[in-house]
Amino acid sequence: MCIERSRPQFDKKKYIEAPQEPDVVIYYREIGRKEPDIIRVYEYEEAYVVCPTGETKVLAEPGFYRIYSRPARVTWVRLSKLTLTVGVPSTNLPFRYGVHADIVLFPKNVQMIVIGVAKMAREGVITIDLIKEELRRILRDAVLNVKLDPNKPRKEIISRIHEEINTLLKRSWLSMFVCDVQGIGFSHECELAKFLEG
């Protein structure tokens, strides 16, 4: 293992953390020998560290950690940003209504995160917009595949969409996540839509 807990640091120049921009969900970075050897994990994050030996360590506890063997690859994932509402408008579907789903993504396969994300480049970010775009596409395909009928019981709709999204998710670049569909809604349930129709 190449990492151990460190005492708190007050000087921001002495440690590395994921950028605080609100749209960053995943941040990955290779930490070289000439860079600060301490990383910070916040309460709402998880970090995955790949040591030079190839060993992977999950940092689920917030705090400061010292990487004593470098270069190491670190991926930060912001858990609280992975509860998303994505929608497909009525104009993109062959029926007269649009659909939205409340979806929770959860990092499941650590190895996949490391392989899928951290090895892409020395440093980079995955933003919420990128994830939403992919989820919109998946939701649209899922809605079309299950031949959605809004008159069916809501629980049944949610369960079928949930299964279909998880199937489609595995084939997408978001395969490191497992998905949980919390709820489904339709545009015709919205008062504003009725107002729009006059």
Place this chain on the structure above:
Amino acid sequence: MVGGTDIKRTLLLLHTLNCCPFCGAPLKIVDGKCDACGSVIDRNLIISYVKAKLSQDMYEGLDEVRIMDSIAEASYRLSLASEYLRSRIIMSMRERIDELRREEKEIHPVFEEISRREREILERLESVLNKQQEALRIRTVDALERAYNELLAALKQYGRNIPPEVLGLYTLPDFALEIADKYHKANDYNNAVRWYGFAVVATMYPESPPKGLPKRMSVVHIPYGITHIGIFDGDFDGKPEVFYVPSMGVAGLKIPCVVINEGGVNWNPLNGYGVVFPIFGNLGKYSVVIFAWESSRLPDAKLISMGKEIRIIRDSETQYTLPTYAISYADIDNDGHIELIVLTGRGKTLILDSKDDHFVAKVISVGNISSIATPKLGDVVRFVAMTMDGRLLMIDPITRDVSPIEFGFRNADSVIISSGDLDKDGFDEIYVSTMDGGYRYVFKNGGYQGSKIVDGDVLGMQVVDINGDKEDELIVLKRGRGLILEIYSLRRALGVNVLEKIASYQIGTTYDVARAKMSYEAPFGSRPIFICEDIDLDGAPEILVGLEKSFLIIDPKYA
């Protein structure tokens, strides 16, 4: 971006237009589009809907552009609030989530619970906000009490899960100030400080990132002075806390220390001490040292860390207490950890440097000091002091050599000095705020040369970037007809650097204000303080001002 009050008012309107007509998702507009499905939301539709659905007094004063702006801003704030809440709830359920993940069980029930709790808290806060608006509209004590009880009940039930950003979004500053003033006038100072703390949170949040010069200044006026104040991220949550020891100038006021920007909560991790004040930072072996006074009558303080009293070695003698009138800190010997600077009275100032488990004290004897600054001159740090008899001195903290900069300042006990590199030459200038004006000293040819740059009764000056252009400006707070905050920028003209006033703001205060004075007779008296620092991390500095029995928190707003 619109002002905080509009956002808070609009939050209440949102539930009536809570969905996107194209996908049915809760309406969050980003760049004119639904955040869930990306459909363009026609502004005419929203405006017609608002006008058709709501009574005029709900949107009175908002023109069409502001209706759209405030709806977009409020829905964005709502989504941020929801994210903050979710973070806290996830944290509180972390063990359960990890367990489910280890055992590869279904995560659905746990995330359903997270969403349910989040909805429950937001609905409760919406009702709290509604009641505050009603109380401010009706202005009866009964209505105030109803709103007060509602807010307290919500905090009691969900307090741990409500971060300051969310609390601030759902609290009206006027309401919190009204309650605080009632407590203050009833001599219940503990509750008054707490509610002033809520007013601070409600003023700061929603945050206002700089977009050019501020449009206005929001002010919270606390009727207790400052004895000690420090800004540190003490709990390592990434956001600074303001630790504030109120001055004991009000009979009966006994508050050990409060975190004023987190709802005015009392902070005292030690038993048996009447006043405490922490310094967080890299102090060698320690990452926090608490100055602890047993009584608010005596200046003698112990230094405590990790539950133990710290020894102080001074001239080969061991001490466990120090008379402490004011505390500052800086890495003055460039060794990577900070030293503590303690004004101890009897003409002596101590520089405490940590060695293993104790501090070694270096004594600087130049007379009693009223204010200090630690300017950087290239790579070295100097120690500049204003003595109570009006001498401005530069001191080498290593050799303790003293060089005078200027003599003869009047009323030196109320002077504040600060340092900053406005001209970006690598050498900090010194700014001296006095009753007779503001002075600027520039380091040239191995020494400081200075002149008066601002006339009038100057309460404080500091170099900071207030308009977000990555260039520093000079902030000046003056006392004239009321308080006036001026912003100066340094520009090149006539072949020299010229300060130009670029903005001026009237600062409204609730009570009369007077300069605070440093006094070695009153160990817990009001100290003259002027600090500009970004506390809510919106990119713009908040301005903290210590006056006689008054503490002003000024938050620049950019919309």
